[in-house]
Amino acid sequence: MRCRTTVGVVGLNYWGPNLARNFADLGALSWLCDLDEERLAAAKARHPDATATSSYDELLASDVSGVVIATAVPTHYPLAKQALEAGKHVFVEKPPAMRATEIDELVDLAADRDLVLMPGHLLLYHPGVHKLKELIDGGELGDVLCVYGNRQNLGIVRANENALWSLGVHDLSVILHLLDEEPELATAQGSWSIHEGVEDVVFCFLRFPSGKIAHMHLSWLDPHKMRKMTVVGREKMVVFDDMEPERKVTVYAKRVGPSGEVVSGDIHIPKIATAEPLRLECQYFLELLLGKHDRFKVARDGARVVRALEMLTNSLNG
Numbered sequence: 001m002r003c004r005t006t007v008g009v010v011g012l013n014y015w016g017p018n019l020a021r022n023f024a025d026l027g028a029l030s031w032l033c034d035l036d037e038e039r040l041a042a043a044k045a046r047h048p049d050a051t052a053t054s055s056y057d058e059l060l061a062s063d064v065s066g067v068v069i070a071t072a073v074p075t076h077y078p079l080a081k082q083a084l085e086a087g088k089h090v091f092v093e094k095p096p097a098m099r100a101t102e103i104d105e106l107v108d109l110a111a112d113r114d115l116v117l118m119p120g121h122l123l124l125y126h127p128g129v130h131k132l133k134e135l136i137d138g139g140e141l142g143d144v145l146c147v148y149g150n151r152q153n154l155g156i157v158r159a160n161e162n163a164l165w166s167l168g169v170h171d172l173s174v175i176l177h178l179l180d181e182e183p184e185l186a187t188a189q190g191s192w193s194i195h196e197g198v199e200d201v202v203f204c205f206l207r208f209p210s211g212k213i214a215h216m217h218l219s220w221l222d223p224h225k226m227r228k229m230t231v232v233g234r235e236k237m238v239v240f241d242d243m244e245p246e247r248k249v250t251v252y253a254k255r256v257g258p259s260g261e262v263v264s265g266d267i268h269i270p271k272i273a274t275a276e277p278l279r280l281e282c283q284y285f286l287e288l289l290l291g292k293h294d295r296f297k298v299a300r301d302g303a304r305v306v307r308a309l310e311m312l313t314n315s316l317n318g
Contacts, residue, residue, distance in 0.1 A: 005289045006030035007091070008064045010056060010079065011071035012039045015093060019068050020047060022282040033059045060086040065289055066116070069093060073161065077102045080117070084109045089116040091285045094169045095309060096120075096302055103306040107299045116288045116295045119302030121173035125281040127273040128240045128248040129174055132231060135251065136178055141233025142255075147175050148215040149229045152222035162199040163218040164188060164312060171216050172204075172312075173305050174229060181208040182304050186311035193221065204312055248272045 008031030009020045016034070023029040024047050032052045034040045044052040053059055059067065060082065066089035069079050077097040083090045084106065096119045097103040110117035123129050135141055149171035158166055176182070183206040190199030204216040227242035237252045249272055253265025288295045 005065040005286060006063075007066040007068050007286075008033055008059045008062065009043075009068045009070065010034070010059065011069060011093075012036075012043045014070075016068075016070035017043060017046070018278060019070055019091075019282065020050075022276075022279050023068065023286075024050070025279070026282060026286060028282075028286055031059050031062060031064055056082070060088060065089055066091060066285065068285075070120075073165070074098065077106065080106055081109065084113060084115055084117065087113065087115070089118075089285075089289050091116075091118045091120060091282075093120040094122075094173070095165070095306055097306050100303075100307045100310050103303045107303050110299050111296060116285070117299040117302070118285050118288060118295075119173075119298070119305070120281065121170075121177075121302065121305065122277055122281055123170050123174050124177050125284060126242070126277040127275060127280075128242065129177070129229075131249045131270055131272055132174075132229070132238060132240050133178055135236075135238055136231065136233075140236060140251075141231060141238060142235030144179065144212055144231060144233050146213045146215070146232045147178060147229065148217075149175065150217050150226040151228075152217065152219040153225045154222060155220055157194045157198075157200050157220045159195045159198060162192075162316075163190065163202045163220055164199065164204070164316060165309065167218040167220075168202060168204060168216055168312070169305065169309060171218075171229065172308055173301075175206070175214045175216075176304055176308065177301065178231065179208060179210075179212055179214070181210060181212070183207060183214075183308055183311065184209050186308055186315060188312040188316040190218075190316055199316065202316065206308070 007023050007028050010033040012034040029050050032043045032050050035054055040052050067083040069092040076092050080090050080092045151167045151171050185207040188204045190202035192199050200220045202218045206214040229240040231238050239250045251268040255263050257263050
């Protein structure tokens with residue numbers, strides 16, 4: 001798509017260049033912003049038509065429609081708030097805030113000013129996750145009983161962000177999206193072995209008002225790289241495995257009968273689109289700016305992820 005709106009990307013260290021590339025390909029990139037002059041120069045070389053600045057205030061004073069924030073996590077809330085106060089639509093990488101009070105403030109601010117506040121929950125735009133949601137909402141799995149995610153790898157162990165906040169936010173956003181509920185109970189246990197006080201292995205349990213439960217295993221200390229989500233229904237089960245190059249989603253006609261007997265049927269592998277999730281995510285943000293979709297829903301959905309993260313963090317620290 002070619003867009004009538006323009007955006008500025010703030011933060012060009014790790015993920016920011018990927019966002020800049022996609023918004024440029026969509027014809028919407030007009031500004032680049034970073035405090036590091038070398039990173040800024042490198043981004044400017046890749047996108048010569050964009051205006052480069054190290055001043056966030058200068059970017060906010062421009063005529064861009066939206067601001068795309070890909071800076072360090074502790075800066076997400078203040079930068080997003082400043083952008084909303086300047087009348088800019090905001091796309092902010094996950095998590096958009098570190099406390100429930102902060103995200104609630106951002107959601108209210110965006111609603112009051114009729115602005116988009118879209119958290120960067122990339123997996124929600126993955127065609128495989130879209131298929132999971134379709135299977136659940138269409139009733140093909142029967143009543144959902146539980147969901148569990150495995151997000152593990154060997155490294156990179158971070159010194160200032162634990163596995164819950166770095167890895168867990170991905171699976172948590174998907175679980176809440178699939179079940180469309182907020183947990184009434186969220187507990188977490190973990191341990192650290194590299195950086196004191198920074199958990200590199202975390203196990204999470206969530207229980208929802210409907211009776212559904214969910215579990216997340218998050219680790220930087222695992223011999224296998226896993227990016228897997230399993231949904232168990234009364235009639236069928238489905239696995240989304242993002243490490244599979246082709247077999248992203250597998251539907252199993254397996255269940256436990258009323259007497260405890262195992263009932264097995266066919267295995268179905270639906271065809272999943274190969275579109276890049278990040279491209280779809282960036283496109284969705286631009287469509288929100290053009291008045292499509294529900295701009296307030298993305299903000300509310302982002303807020304419930306932060307609230308659940310806060311519940312899990314309080315449990316982990318307790």
